[in-house]
Amino acid sequence: MRKVALAGFGLTEFNKDDTTIDSLMLLAIKALFENTPNLGQKDIEVVLTSTNDNSKYLSSIVSEISGIKPKISHSVESLCNSGANSAISAFSYIASGLADVALVVGAERFDSPGLVLEWDKSRGQYKHPIYWSSMFTKSHVRKYGTTKEDLAIVSAKNHKNALDNPYAFFKKTYSVDEIMNSKNLTEDIRLLDCSMPCNGSAAILLASEEAIKKFTDIPVWITGIGQKTLSAGFTKNDDLTSMESTIDSASMAYKMAENKPTDIDVAEVHDAFSICEIIEVEDLGFAKKGKGNELVRDLYETNDKKINPRGGLIGSGHPLGATGLAQIVEIGQQLQGTAGRRQISKAKIGLVQNMSAAATSSSVLILQR
């Protein structure tokens, strides 16, 4: 397998303006070209688009409006996990030798059809994501004594981190009290424990070892990949205090990268709801099972941005098809040492965890300077 690295990136501001998917994608691609020296349209052999939007033939449309005539071009849809999925597809085209340079662009509108999985009969009349997240929350609270304050700290931390992310949807901090006192959507979920669907786009450029020299002197290599689909329906993850697909994906990614959780300097994890970050830091091995709340509290109190430095989904907003790619962009910047006020000092190895639909599927990537 050939080595593959991140060669460039582009982002748009996350907002709720009225716009189209192809316009959003074009903005991120334009930013990527502006950020990447020596990149011409002719260099790009693969164009992949990541979204839950209902548009057809999108990768060809986006290629045409960007002046690219790729060899390989298609769309990738896997709900909230589309971004990491498309990046892994592009990785595979390069690793296999089918291509040397790939552009992956993800985008979503705030009113995306990907927010609710209508197919899932097992969710009955409770199809909205606040219901599955309530089930995870209640189970973790009962088994491990996780408190409402612990949950609020995730949100307070990620809103605080997002202040230093110029592309974030939220541009203000909230106190732990404000979050705890925000509207009860259910007995277990408060409004400010939720990530916000919004518009946004993120683009990355991946390249082979031979091709990358033209674009950057500080490549960030993708050294580990793990993916697992447990099911589509919510009710197959037996233990609601864990995410089975994330545990499996992490184990595969650590094995491939020959790393262990303590090697990871910085991580972007899929905090669709506050409880998700607490479960994920446990399932990724950053904290012992049941101690995720203590890790998050410690990060918040010491102003340590190690987990979700760009503000995660809760602070940055959650444009589904862009999220996984925006996570990769953040870890790329962290490992290149260009994350500005968000920079984790001497970060060498980073991790991205992106998941879909109540963690029925997950992707984990490990990146290394």
Add this chain to the structure above:
Amino acid sequence: MTKFDEALKAGKFVCSECQKCKKLVWPPNDYCNRCFGKVKWRPVSITGKLVEFSKRNEVFFCIAEFENQIRVMGSLESTIVPTIGQDLKLIKCGHNGNEEFVFQLNNS
């Protein structure tokens, strides 16, 4: 529209069971997801167990498990705070654009 949806519209909870494996296929479908064998549609037992619950606007909602095999979400009619593992029964189901299930604790 599947037999599951049709039956639900008539207020009945049915599921597909593989004729070879003798296991329920969930979510229900026309072929077995273990062996692709033929299925038979049959009523699901109306007594189950409470797996997890929460509450929205004073109404409990929960995951219930039936026949130790299949889990489904629905509302839970109860005046007391339920306990995990408690027996419950399906008292109503229907289809109103979404599948709908209503459960009640056994001792209430």
